[in-house]
Amino acid sequence: MKSILVVDNQISFCNLLKKFLTKSGYHVETTTQASHAIQILKKSPFQVVICDYRLPNAEGNVFFEMIKSVCPDASVIFTSNQINLKNVVTMIKEGASSYLSKPINPDELVEILEENHSKKKKAENSVKNIYEQTANKNQSEYVVGNSKRAREVQFNLNKVGPTDYSVIIEGDTGTGKESYARLIHQISSRRAQPFIAVDCGCLSKELAGSEFFGHEKGAFTGAVSHKTGFFEMANGGTIFLDEISNLSSDIQMALLRALQEKVIRKVGGTKEIPIDVRIITATNEDLLAKSETLGFREDLFYRLSEFVLKIPTLKERGEDIFQFIDFFLEKTSEELGRQETPKFSDEAMGLLETYHWPGNIRELKNAIRSACLYIDKNNCISAASLPDRIRNNNGSLAGTYKVPDLSYHESKNFSKEEEKDLKSVALMAESEKIKEVLKDVKYNKTKAAQKLNIHRKTLYSKLKTMDIAY
Incomplete structure (x- = not known):
């Protein structure tokens, strides 16, 4: 049953509208105060809010912002005894569903309500279809894995992806943190907007502010023209900050302000520019521990860590290594224009399996790409084609690989x-x-x-x- 909140300073109007809409199958609540309406919306979200543009304690534009802050999915229909064209245009542009003149025609109101409900359903189905199509596409572009750790990551990714949460991705070097960041972006509602990846380790302290927020011409020596920063480039989409722990304290402070206020100011500029970006960060360090040693701002950590996604190492993923091998073999063969995907010899597979992979998935990918250049006449890759470090491991359980415990519990x-x-x-x-x-x-x-x-x-x-x- 669709729920409607009616807000009007005339009790008689509230009662009349409630009686009519209840007969039409709607659940209706009423109030004459804007402040009370906000309290009601905080306790229980409504699908539609019908309110007078001029309430005793809140103008329509102010009340509209209050409604959207506590119940962003609600459709808002304004009513008024005197229609002001400027107000109508402004509120419709801001996102109001409709603007009706009093006295209200009951049939017209029901028609607007039904039309509005139909549009929302179509939009929801459209987003759902895009999400499913993207998820299916991603299965062919990324290795999900069947190990327990891989399934845990995929479960968490599917939970946080469609939201607008800020995410910290934790994992060792080479575990594919950027790939997971792109997956999160692709299954979100921002998928059609830019995805900007930034390697924070490459930014100098002097130029980081300009890179993030842009600069005005003449802001400093060498600023010969205006520059658009990463945040403006990513506006409406997602910005991915890799190895964020490398940022200086000054830039951390500027970043915190941008995220809290949702505005940026270019270096050398005075104008505040509104931004709407989702931020995903990646690190191979414990940011919370680093904040305790004064290396990373604790308040920035808590702002970024609405959700923390932990990525396992390749060794922790167990049997997934064979899926990665098949995946990289196929992708490299396509890139090299080979009609048939090669296979590793038994000896080569044994070496790949027992090697400890300190460089994780990135190291495995590069080893396979290199080996694919040396394929024999039987379309097979021998152990001799693998890098020396892998061949020298020789199944001897070198490095961090441990002899398995083969005893029963x-x-x-x-x-x-x-x-x-x-x-x-x-x-x-x-x-x-x-x-x-x-x-x-x-x-x-x-x-x-x-x-x-x-x-x-x-x-x-x-x-x-x-x-x-x-």
């Missing part, structure tokens, strides 16, 4: 009665065989799957089902 130990059960005995024998083979091949799961004559994904599934840590 205590909860998985079988009791004497269970050991008599044929299914349990078979399961125990299967797990012992898997552990034995994994040790033989130095925990190379690709080779282990081949030796066991099962698919690699089946091996991962069995390791997970049997609760064997890997």
Whole structure:
């Protein structure tokens, strides 16, 4: 049932409108005070507000801003005994749904209400369709992954993406923080507006203000013309600030003001320019911890951290590495104009699997791009095509890679009665065989799957089902 709030200084008008609209199937509440109306809207949002333009304690334009601040999705219909054309034009341009002259024609009002409801439904469906199309498109452009950590990230991304929240993306170097920032932008209502990516580590302290906010001609030595800053470029869209911890305290303060006031001022300028941007930041540091050591403003951290998205390392994503390998092989083959996507040899796959990937996804991508230049006549990439650091790892579990714990958890130990059960005995024998083979091949799961004559994904599934840590 559609809900309507009627605000008018004449009680008789409120009662008359409530009686008529209630009969037409609407839920209606009334009040004669603008302040009371705002209190009502704070407690329970209404779909439509019908109000007199001249209330005793609030002019129409002021009251309109108050309504939108507490109930932004409400449609506002103004009424007035005397129509002022300037007021009508101004309020319609500001976003009011309609402006009616008193006495109101009941049939005309219902027609406007139904038309307004129909337009909102179409807009909602349009946004929903665009979101679904974008989400489907993104599946072919990005690797989502099937690991538990990857699913957690995707779940959180789908929650925060359609909102207008400020987001901090935390993750090690090379984990794909900018890719996730672009995904957030693409599934938001700002997708048709600019996405501006800024590497804060490349900005000098002297020129950062000019880069962010622009400058006027003659503002400083070398300012020979006007410059548009990043915030103006991103207006209506999203600005992505990578490695934001590198910004100086002066720029942090200017950034905080811009975000709070939603205005910027160019270097050397006096005019305040309104901005509407969504801000996404990325860091490989703990910003809150850094704020405690006076390196980063704590108030800026809390302004930016409406939502924190944590990106796992490649090693933490487990079996997702094979999806990344297939994805980068296919993309690189398309780029090189190859008709058939190559495959890695068993030895090469083993090296890719056991390497510890300190550079995460970026390092894996570059290794595959390099290897794709050396494909043999069988459309295969051998281990010799991989970078030296990966070949020298040689399955020896170098670097941060640890020998897996192949023991069962205590909860998985079988009791004497269970050991008599044929299914349990078979399961125990299967797990012992898997552990034995994994040790033989130095925990190379690709080779282990081949030796066991099962698919690699089946091996991962069995390791997970049997609760064997890997």
